[in-house]
Amino acid sequence: MKFLSLSTLLLLPYTLSFSLPPPSSISTPITSTSLSLHPPRDPSETLTSTEFNQYVQTTYGRYPLTISHGEGCTLTDTEGKTYLDFVAGIATCCLGHSNPSLTSAVSTQMSKLHHVSNLYYIPSQGMLAEWLVKNSCGDKVFFCNSGAEANEGAIKLARKHAISKGATDPVVLTAVNSFHGRTLGALSATQQPKYHKGFTYGGKMVQGFKPVKYNDVSDLEKQFRKYNRTPFKDWVRGRKRRVAAIMLEPLQGEGGITPGDKEYFLRARSLCDATGALMICDEVQVGMGRSGTLWGYQNISPTFTPDVFTTAKALGGGVPIGAMIAGGKASTVLGPGEHATTYGGNPLACAAGLAVAKELSGGVLENVKSRGEELKGGLEGIKGKYGDMVEDVRGWGLLMGLELKEPNMAGDVVGRCMKKGLLLVPAGLRVVRFVPPLIVKKEEIEEAVRIFGEVMEDIKEEGMGK
């Protein structure tokens, strides 16, 4: 028998633990210096982009631009150059920048009480919920912090609703080219495989989401039939697959500014009515007045209503807040302890939401309609003039897209507009998106169209449009 030497025995625990380092290298010894923190910089100091990239993860591709301040639809960079903002924090700063009502509401609330837990009553949360309910088809609101989180809430609600009726495998149908957010559930609902790459388990995303073609009634019917029954191999094991919900954006934003068809949405509604599945609308980008009506679903048809819809972005005018609103039978599905989030509907966020609600109730929607028509008219004029470069102009209200014929060209056009003082954002590789603050003025629409036209002319002269 071979004996192990003392030194080998001493090493054994580490050898057996494969690559685990010895404990001394895991725990940092507490020294007097670890209690004295590196102080933060004063925000008035400058920070180079190199320093920024040293400390911030590179999850965003950023333009070489640092905005210092803004007012209305104008942003000013740190060099003093001004820009016409047709991005609005990606359809978020609905009241523009430095809006006096929003500023005053948030500052007043901040100096009084900015956060308490949902263990207690928060009157402004109740008031914002009341405004949302009285101006929609919903009955009750759950507040959260972002669009993805609002969608997570809607998905959980749909699953619970289907499971309470006996389903074991609740399927949520979502549309090809949709975008619902970056958390794992919302990302799995997002039917754009490019966003899934690198985030799968066993090659799969979170299960329970199936794709349907957007605006294609026969595919919707086919997928609904397929996923509303249980495959035999699962049925014999006692499982029951049902469509728990159809979840759609009334207008696909990130997917390329594609408005939903009335016939398609009404068919989705009737399939839900016939089976008890829930109709969910993702209003995160199109909602809160951007389409010209308060909610995108109202643009589909006056007779179309979802059971559940989600909102975020413009709800706080740039202060983070999201909401999941449910109506009728759906509004009581989630009970105490079944869903929660620490910041959801805190006094600060709800003060912002109420300020936005007040402004939207005071005539902003009329502005969206008029300015939206002017923007559409201007972009159609550009399409008429540069028909060899422009494929399509589409959208609702102040959520407009101009599709270029050349693939991958949207980023280049956005960069050129930026140099000329107009901020835009692509929606996919060939669509340029126009989402100014909802308080944009007629002259600002004209200026944006003028700059965009100049850029198209430059490209034409360089022969890139051929």
Ligand SMILES: Cc1ncc(COP(=O)(O)O)c(C=O)c1O
């Ligand atoms: C339709 C839609 N849903 C959800 C989201 C995700 O929202 P958030 O980034 O606030 O999580 C977005 C964001 O662009 C969106 O456009």
